[in-house]
Amino acid sequence: MLHADDPERSKVQQRVHDSVAHLGEIMGQVPVHVIACARTGAATLPEGNQSAVWGSVLPAAWSYMLAARERGLGTAWTTLHLMYEREVADILGIPEDVHQGVLIPTAHYTGTTFKPAPRQSLDEVLHVNQW
Template structure:
């Protein structure tokens, strides 16, 4: 059932959900397909529609991908945290963000569904620069996340499983033709524990804006 949220509410409250994913409540395929149908309305370069969407429900395959993610996450999360000026909200939130990222890495295998969006072609061999390559997938991916939010589900855009040989290993787990398709991340999908998400603390737009020159 869709939540009664305005467009602005969906845009400002679609969070990276980690600790509030309900690991026990099943996610119907019909809901995922509703969200995907909406996502496929997103812009796609040259109308190529070269995307493919892999939903992983099988527990053993989810565990295999989650193990790849956890291995890479351990190295990433052990790195020193970025330093920000005193009073910068990014620094204030670094502790909770790392804590929630660690939680997700340790529980990724428990989510009801993992989704891996794929785009035809290899990003490292694309004839055009990378921004152009991924621009044919990322709008649809984010539309999918917004559609999830509007239906009381949440996710988190993760990319750590792609490091090193991880992308190739994940491709082998679910049969993605590695030489033909690039993976755009992995998305743990679940209903959320409560739906009362709020806008995040962000840097003010005025501090990031330039008119006519830098």
């Protein structure tokens, strides 16, 4: 497991794992699934600079999630479906030159424990001029 050598971070990873497993179990009950896509004009993704492909799609997906939260909706960022991207595309009629970036299940939030996640200090994750 990621961060197995760090007890605090390992606990967080276990909660993430449990959350992912739960989402997998209830995914079919989620009323709305948003899939953010990029049209590349080709059946395969171009090699090299992927920021040109995803540079506007992924920030738009994140903005959608923030807007949903403001309206009392819960979302989750997942890419696990991409193992079956072609099958999903076939079911939904997504053209071959359109590539899925993220699946965002969306529903009314039913829990009572939603709160900001703990974050590492900025000094631990921001590097200026050198690592």
